[in-house]
Amino acid sequence: MKKSVEIVGLPIISIIDGIEIGKVKSLVINPEKGSVDFLTIENEDWQVSVKAIPFKRVIGIGEYAVTIESESSVIDLNEIPIANSLVNKKIKITNTKVMTRKGQLLGEVLEYYVDDESGNLLGSLLNVSGKEVALASDSVLTYGKDIIIVEEDASSKFLDSVEYLENPQIEATENQYEGDVEELLPASTESQSPFDEINASIDNHEESEAKALRLKQVDILYGKIVNKDILDNEGNILIPAGTHLSVDDIIKAQEQGPSVFVELSMNVEE
Template sequence: MKKSVEILGLPIISITEGRELGVSKTLLIDAKNGTVAAITIEDADWYRGVKLIPYESVIAIGDDAVTITNSENILTLDAAGDYEALLDENIRIIDTKAITKSGTIQGKVTELYIGDDGKIEKCEITAPDGTTSDIATDQISIFGKQVTVIDPTGEKKNNVMPSAPEAPKAAPAQPEAPKAEAAPKAEEAPKAAEPAKAEEAPKADAPKEEAKPEPKKEAPKAAPAPKAEPKKEAPKADAAKQAAADKASEERHRRFLLGKKAARDIKMDNGIVIVEAGQDITEEVLQKAKLANKFIELSMNVQ
């Protein structure tokens, strides 16, 4: 998962041509589906019009570059008919007001978190007092051009305080118990006859049966504890997805490079040659390049 700021400004590298094709400029948002549809780029011919890369054509987004297969993955405005409507909408999300359906402004959207598949995972919202919080996309109903609308789930969380006064309505139920204790009036009856005392015994038993619901109050206390534990596993799942994505990206690079020839000598930092120009790239060469942190350099110098 990447922040938008970690994607914008990165060079676009063609791994088959070994050259830089431009720099990532903006994210083209598909607001309806909550995804990044493409990345617009800026190159030496920027004055000729918009150019973009469909997000599905991106091989990987690293710390230093965005890699694609070749320059054919870049679309001009004439060839980007499927994206024309999104370009017209020009929804950026960042800097829009975050507001609930009830009309409460939560702050301003200051950052987006993008998954490996291009899905917007969550938004960072900065409140007027400067504090920040993250809102998951399943809590957002609309990504608009000026406003991002938080769905009813977010409203319920904000309305916890107003709903609290309803609790006292249930409180009178407890005072009703003493009404059953009207039995003391019956104590006057025993002055007339002892049989009334016998009738009092079952009345005393009745409240005991009513007291049985008390154990039910204890059962819910134990239930919430185990439910909270699975939440801790979420980071592990995110880490596993990231690891799987990194492994898949590396595997694609490896398959692409195998059988190609090096365009120039690739050397370790200490001067030892990993592969000479014109030599075939083998598994052994890939392993050496990886250990020497020369994998990207090798990828950009093949023929």
């Protein structure tokens, strides 16, 4: 388990090439999956394009460096529309307000924690009325740019230590924050929140943007040849090597999620 602040700024080392290719500039959050999908790279020689490493290409995140197999793991985000879309969402988590579905403000995120093997978000450290408590990511409903929406009963799941985020086997009765949660939280708001209407409007807008993005992806990849087997999330062959991509093939990859689609986008040729 790593704090986000422990990853940002680390040198990125290519094992095969034996060189430093840059430093970690930022963590790119996938709000739908609740994971870090890419690490963007800071390199003085790359002024025009934004380059990144898919998290699944990371071999290890140590105290002093992030290691990858080779420089070929680096991708140009401008060439991968879905990856570029995630960057443009600008989900930062730290310093973001935490609110329940009905509009009760719980606190603010001080830091968040990442599984350094899978990239999954494990949880966050919150400031709740001056007290620090932890909250596991399974209580999060929406990772937004400005606000994180959580379950109504999230306050009952506060933990007194971030160490519990890494060990989900500990019984909830041992995990929960030992203080008086009701004393930490402000008084309940009305059941109907103005954010409900705002969220509905945002959802409709994002749905339209998502449809436009999917159509653009189909247009870019249609008819190209796949140069390696593309696997689904279960490890089965979804699209065999040598396939001339049809619309159905591209939609199948989109439905598998960003990681599969990025893999497809990176392994096609004219």
